[in-house]
Amino acid sequence: MEVKVGSVQIAVFNVDGDFFALFGRCPHQSAPLSRGRLQGTVICNADTCWETQWAHEGEVLVCPGHGMEYNIRSGKAFGYDLKLRTYEVAVEDGQVMLVM
Amino acid sequence: MADDGQSVIVQRVEPSSNPVQDEDLDQYGDELAGLTIVDVDVHVDDTLMFMLDYMEGHFRKRMETVLQADFKGEPGNSLRNMIAHIAWLGSSYDKPPRAKLATKEDLLARMQKGIIDYSILFPSELLPIGYLPEPEWAAALAAAYNQYMVDAYRNLDGVKIAIVVAPQHPERAAQEIESHAAHPDVVSVCIPDVGVNPPIGDEKYWPIFAAAARHDLPISFHGIEALIHDNYPLRVAHFHTLMQVNSMGFPFTSMLQIMSVVCAGIPVRFPNLKFAILEAGLTWMPFIMYRLDAAYLRYRTELPALEKKPSDYIRDWYIGTHELEALPRRGDLVKLIELYQGQDTTMWASDWPHLERDLIAGFMRYEMEDTLRRKILGENALRFFGLKPRK
Ligand code: FES
Numbered sequence: 001m002e003v004k005v006g007s008v009q010i011a012v013f014n015v016d017g018d019f020f021a022l023f024g025r026c027p028h029q030s031a032p033l034s035r036g037r038l039q040g041t042v043i044c045n046a047d048t049c050w051e052t053q054w055a056h057e058g059e060v061l062v063c064p065g066h067g068m069e070y071n072i073r074s075g076k077a078f079g080y081d082l083k084l085r086t087y088e089v090a091v092e093d094g095q096v097m098l099v100m
Numbered sequence: 101m102a103d104d105g106q107s108v109i110v111q112r113v114e115p116s117s118n119p120v121q122d123e124d125l126d127q128y129g130d131e132l133a134g135l136t137i138v139d140v141d142v143h144v145d146d147t148l149m150f151m152l153d154y155m156e157g158h159f160r161k162r163m164e165t166v167l168q169a170d171f172k173g174e175p176g177n178s179l180r181n182m183i184a185h186i187a188w189l190g191s192s193y194d195k196p197p198r199a200k201l202a203t204k205e206d207l208l209a210r211m212q213k214g215i216i217d218y219s220i221l222f223p224s225e226l227l228p229i230g231y232l233p234e235p236e237w238a239a240a241l242a243a244a245y246n247q248y249m250v251d252a253y254r255n256l257d258g259v260k261i262a263i264v265v266a267p268q269h270p271e272r273a274a275q276e277i278e279s280h281a282a283h284p285d286v287v288s289v290c291i292p293d294v295g296v297n298p299p300i301g302d303e304k305y306w307p308i309f310a311a312a313a314r315h316d317l318p319i320s321f322h323g324i325e326a327l328i329h330d331n332y333p334l335r336v337a338h339f340h341t342l343m344q345v346n347s348m349g350f351p352f353t354s355m356l357q358i359m360s361v362v363c364a365g366i367p368v369r370f371p372n373l374k375f376a377i378l379e380a381g382l383t384w385m386p387f388i389m390y391r392l393d394a395a396y397l398r399y400r401t402e403l404p405a406l407e408k409k410p411s412d413y414i415r416d417w418y419i420g421t422h423e424l425e426a427l428p429r430r431g432d433l434v435k436l437i438e439l440y441q442g443q444d445t446t447m448w449a450s451d452w453p454h455l456e457r458d459l460i461a462g463f464m465r466y467e468m469e470d471t472l473r474r475k476i477l478g479e480n481a482l483r484f485f486g487l488k489p490r491k
Contacts, residue, residue, distance in 0.1 A: 068397060069400070
């Protein structure tokens with residue numbers, strides 16, 4: 001879902017009871033990230049011995065605009081030198097709160 | 101042909117102008133004094149006859165055969181002319197296909213003006229090496245060229261050499277790098293990029309990049325318009341004029357090879373390896389950078405090794421100014437460089453003494469801050485080739 005704090009849109013996700021909050025607009029062309037789906041992606045690096053592998057299942061937020069992918073935990077974009085701002089989420093007495 | 105005892109008289113045509121003269125430098129003597137000037141694309145006479153003494157066995161025999169051939173008024177010792185200009189022979193009339201080649205003395209005379217601090221020597225004859233169908237023969241030519249250049253041009257003040265490798269024989273190419281890397285006058289590995297098929301990012305070529313990275317030798321891609329083959333990257337035989345081939349051959353090849361290297365993830369695998377593109381002009385740089393970025397949005401998962409978008413890698417590539425396009429306004433070059441973020445990567449190159457060489461006035465006519473002018477005239481090249489300032 002998307003929440004608005006002041007003028008800032010924030011995308012909030014509930015993944016099996018774990019909450020994640022990220023800046024809600026894709027830096028590419030401002031698509032609303034709250035409408036993105038979560039899936040995995042392919043990685044290929046020294047850790048995988050340069051083999052392509054499927055990884056991060058359920059932790060990759062895919063922008064509904066044109067498919068940029070973000071790590072939902074860190075906000076880091078896969079394949080880009082770019083990171084979305086992330087927000088801490090606290091749950092108290094059944095209330096979900098963003099720590100700003 | 102009837103044998104009437106007469107032989108055909110073949111006369112070698114000399115160019116009507118002498119491109120090895122370069123009074124243009126004198127004109128800017130005062131303005132350039134005190135600045136570091138590196139000319140990153142200089143050519144000396146490297147016709148095949150110089151390589152004969154560096155070839156052995158059947159390759160030497162073969163070279164002797166090549167040197168005896170005469171071809172339409174051009175001595176048979178020009179691989180370049182044979183490959184490049186047959187289809188369009190004579191089309192430029194008063195500018196014969198063969199540029200007057202610079203001797204060692206011509207080069208030294210130019211250096212002795214005291215304006216140019218470094219000249220980086222690149223091959224001429226072997227620029228179409230990528231087209232040669234026999235890897236062993238191509239590798240033998242490259243080895244002979246490198247040894248000739250290192251013997252003939254060593255220990256000259258301000259003269260540095262780019263060795264050439266035959267990409268169709270990656271193992272021999274890597275060996276060439278191993279054997280010359282320690283030479284103090286060898287500053288780069290030139291990969292002539294035209295005709296290289298498959299494109300240079302292919303995994304088969306990685307031994308070349310690995311060897312260059314191991315020795316911290318930067319890679320320079322150098323183009324040529326020599327494209328009569330119905331082959332990658334352009335089916336140029338279908339164009340009716342050499343002008344069209346020349347205009348598109350260099351930048352298209354450069355764009356395709358940059359795309360190939362970046363998309364293969366080579367900058368990720370060899371993060372310290374530096375790359376330059378020579379003789380392709382500048383204006384296409386923003387196009388390839390941002391065009392790739394646009395497609396990368398949709399196809400990133402095909403290239404999972406990339407950690408940044410393509411333009412973030414390409415902006416690290418160095419680029420020689422030759423053949424510098426004449427932009428309409430004097431402030432336009434700065435705008436162009438800003439677009440491809442090339443303030444720290446653009447390097448002045450003349451292509452002296454080839455016919456299409458750039459006079460320095462072509463660059464000086466553009467307005468820019470002194471700091472940027474200094475970077476382009478020399479500082480960027482010092483960093484790329486790992487050279488110490490001489491002034
Ligand atoms: S708006 Fe997110 S990828 Fe284009």
